[in-house]
Amino acid sequence: MRAMTVIPGKADSASVGEVAEPPETDGTMLVEGVLAGICGTDLELVSGEFGGDGANRLVLGHESLGQVLDAPPGSGFSNGDLVAGIVRRPDPEPCPACARGEWDFCRNGRYTERGIKGHDGYGAERWRVDPYFAVRVPAELGRLGVLIEPASILTKAWEQVDRIGGRSWYEPKQVLVTGAGPIGLLAALIAAQRGYAVHVLDRSDQGPKPQLVRDLGGSFLTNLEDLQVQPDVVIEATGAGPVVVESAKLLAPAGVMCLTGIAPGPSSIDVQMDALVRQLVVRNAALVGSVNAAKRHYADAVDVLLAADRDWLDRLITRTVPLSDWPSALTKEPDDIKVVVDLRA
Ligand code: BGC
Numbered sequence: 001m002r003a004m005t006v007i008p009g010k011a012d013s014a015s016v017g018e019v020a021e022p023p024e025t026d027g028t029m030l031v032e033g034v035l036a037g038i039c040g041t042d043l044e045l046v047s048g049e050f051g052g053d054g055a056n057r058l059v060l061g062h063e064s065l066g067q068v069l070d071a072p073p074g075s076g077f078s079n080g081d082l083v084a085g086i087v088r089r090p091d092p093e094p095c096p097a098c099a100r101g102e103w104d105f106c107r108n109g110r111y112t113e114r115g116i117k118g119h120d121g122y123g124a125e126r127w128r129v130d131p132y133f134a135v136r137v138p139a140e141l142g143r144l145g146v147l148i149e150p151a152s153i154l155t156k157a158w159e160q161v162d163r164i165g166g167r168s169w170y171e172p173k174q175v176l177v178t179g180a181g182p183i184g185l186l187a188a189l190i191a192a193q194r195g196y197a198v199h200v201l202d203r204s205d206q207g208p209k210p211q212l213v214r215d216l217g218g219s220f221l222t223n224l225e226d227l228q229v230q231p232d233v234v235i236e237a238t239g240a241g242p243v244v245v246e247s248a249k250l251l252a253p254a255g256v257m258c259l260t261g262i263a264p265g266p267s268s269i270d271v272q273m274d275a276l277v278r279q280l281v282v283r284n285a286a287l288v289g290s291v292n293a294a295k296r297h298y299a300d301a302v303d304v305l306l307a308a309d310r311d312w313l314d315r316l317i318t319r320t321v322p323l324s325d326w327p328s329a330l331t332k333e334p335d336d337i338k339v340v341v342d343l344r345a
Helices: 042-047 139-165 181-193 208-215 241-250 273-282 294-305 312-314 323-330
Strands: 002-006 013-018 028-039 063-070 082-085 112-114 124-128 134-137 174-178 197-201 220-221 233-236 254-257 285-288 317-322 338-342
Touching: 002 317, 002 323, 013 323, 028 139, 042 323, 063 124, 082 124, 082 139, 112 124, 112 241, 134 139, 134 294, 139 174, 139 181, 139 233, 139 254, 139 285, 139 294, 139 312, 139 317, 139 338, 174 181, 181 197, 181 208, 197 208, 197 317, 208 220, 208 285, 233 241, 241 254, 273 285, 323 338
Parallel strands: 174 197, 174 233, 197 220, 233 254, 254 285, 317 338
Antiparallel strands: 002 013, 028 063, 028 124, 028 338, 063 082, 082 134
8 A cells, every 4th residue: 555655864765655554553443544734743754854763664644534444343433433543652661651641741752653753654545543542533524633633732732831820820811822834823723712812923924824813813923023912821833942032031920831843953042041031030931841642632622623613724724735746745835834645645
């Protein structure tokens, strides 16, 4: 069967690979691949700079949507159901976090991730998954189910913000989101659903992003100096040093900033660190990094997508490329937000 393959650690190795049928060890449920979303992590894996030693082929695809071909009895799934696969698997030990189902907080780094680290992904004509690691996609979401995994990154991030915010009186009103890619826009969607005033920063005001933000009732900025309020919460989705530092300086007292993005780097900037530290300390500011998601965050992501305007979500998927030509999904086009691969084409 065909799959989206890459050799991590080897540049320009992305290809339409011919691979064996998915092994039973991947799980008892057989699924037909429908869509795979492409994100920055895939671009890093394809660049050859991350994820491997250039020796082993990996099936990419961690943002998934599939249709069940063979559901094992008692699995809770039926043939024909739409499903998305969970990305991370607990480490084999397991560490205390993984043992509690908090593999997103794995302590020893020996977890695996489908399509990213040590385990083939979902970017194939067929894949297998243990039903425990599959999430039912309500039929009404249809192709939008491919957004469940990226949305799970934000339901987890918002949970972190809430937990940290809860250290004292917490009633956020103003939210700054930095970066208007899929992660930033989904962060803004959740902020808008919660009734917060949302401001989204991006470096460019070209393409569909400004209108998507306005349709959430948010304001769109290309310059942080135009932000007229102090954010109670910042969801950072660029990973760019200057944006991180400048946004942290703006935090309101007891503000929480959640870092969700990673920039390829390396880059360095001049920072007056002692002044920044003073500002963070005297305001009780909190900066927290957040990666991946546990099972409950996927369920929360389904709820977020179900509560959203379907047309708005549909506009996030700006390009669909066939599996037969999937490496073209890796070349950025000006209006791209989320590019997905049609695994049946
Ligand atoms: C994925 C996460 C994953 C992270 C690091 C992200 O693109 O969405 O699930 O944990 O990459 O590998």
